[in-house]
Amino acid sequence: MSLLNRSVLVDADHVRAVVPALAPGPDHDDAFAVRFAQHFPTLHRLFGELYGTRPDVLEALTAVVHLAADSWRERPADLRALDARREADPHFFLDAGMLGGVCYVDRYAGSLAGVRRQIPYFRELGLTYLHLMPLFASPEGNSDGGYAVSSYRDVNPALGSMAELAALARELREAGISLVVDFIFNHTSDEHVWATRAVAGEVVDGVDYSDFYLIYPDRTMPDAFERTTREIFPDDHPGSFVQLPDGRWIWATFYHFQWDLNYANPAVFRAMAGEMLFLANQGVELLRMDAVAFIWKRLGTTCESLPEAHLLLQAFNAVLRMAAPSLLFKSEAIVHPDEVVTYISEEECQISYNPLQMALTWEALATRDASLLNQALERRHGLPAGTAWVNYVRSHDDIGWTFADEDAAELGIDGYPHRRFLNDFYVDRVPGSFARGVPFQDNPRTGDCRIAGTTASLAGVEAGDRGGVDRVLLAHALALSTGGIPLLYLGDEVGQLNDYAYADREAEAGDSRWVNRPFRPEAAYDSRTDPSTTAGRLFAGLRRLIEVRKETPELGGGTLLPFHTPHRGVVAFQRPGWTDERPRVLVLANVGDEAVQVDAVTLSGFDALARDLVAARTMDLRDGVTLPPHGVVWLHATPR
């Protein structure tokens, strides 16, 4: 039974009495007291569910509220003003004007100072959201691209300082751009001070670190867990555990130097909440919640997406609502589509990567068949009100074929061989493939494999395929038109190619994802206004799409209605905008290599005259619409 007092009121009174911001007296803070009253019942319930049987549960909960109160007190005035603005307009991110960009600080701009110098370009492109890849202190060599964090309060000194990051956040905000950083809260680097203290079994300032990670004396528990967990980075180590030099075993889902935290211990929650609030007060507006599916473990399960993972996210959220209410969470759950959506709600992660749309865009381009993608848009696109997808063409990671086998089976597609085909296609093992990808975590034992490569290399630009540029534009046109927040991997807008030199760099050679993380393609950027170059064609095409999206309110929001054409190679859907007022935007995209004529009968549900938004011309739908190979139209059309 929960050891939290059964009456939330009694516990709230206890917290009020010991947290100065809530107690009567000189430190009392009305604004905080209001937020406490609103959100404490939620946090109380979640703590009860997560930690209710522990004797220290009330103490842990009180400590977290303490942290929140301190953090609110220190919250800079400009961020409090931002909180107020967002409270007045909580769904700002559903606006058609939103556009995200993502880059590595060092690779794209050298340093934080270099990122600052790119602000004029970000504005030229129309960014309103900038995700800087992990930039925290991280061991040289064993960093997983920064995803092995040794201090959340220090920026990697090669990139700049925390003070510079806070200044950059402010400057970006003034330019209308929200700063997004990763919250890598499932694991830390083995060099984080919590990790070294855990191994040494230290108690510091009353905090016992020995229980911060999952450490076992022998193989009994690891063997038991591994009966049901899956291997994530089999090239690095088999299973979910690695052995410490003293012979004990520690949980490491990803690399052997990334150790999973033990969230069953409320002291871990409290410690991480402190790091989260610290980042919030530096001016970060959105946290990318890394590896959310893995944060809770239970014997006999896959240890992925357990109910407690959701409770933890909700608890972190409740803490934020008290102390930094404008901050939003983006879920990074690259798992089965049924699971991805379970993280998305106003109480948990307000926005989420859309790995299904991403993967199926590539699937459609390879097969020249849009059936799976259309099916996914029809049945798996809808989200709760006030939440949004982040639609992207590719990320810094590999591409995995995350579609549901049941969905594929309905279309007569067998998932296993289909994934094999896609893997072979994208690593150019299929005759006639236009793609130049590289396998990632090729696991001959399970047949599992994923794909690494830049957009241009995967789409055919590197291979010199005639359709390459148009495929890149098509993929982006989909990400820009299905709703939510479109997210661009910076450099892809000028067609950056794979960086094979990663194989010569020692720290990267063992991780083929570095092939799709090239350095800023300077020459391509220099030629971006020259229409005779690939970079120029891509940049002009993408700029036009971005411009049209921003001025077309129907492309904002997230609602999508299906549209059926008799052509297997045509992706088709309608965007009704916020209010389902007429007209709509009808999107038609041809993933095939041959032109397609969508005839007048198919389009007869709309008034005859429609506007091709991208080409800026009026069309008569009674003539049908001709889509060239890899062609896309965004038609402003009025349903009859």
Ligand code: GLC
């Ligand atoms: C996420 C990141 C990936 C990293 C992993 C471990 O999936 O996107 O790059 O390797 O988490 O932190």
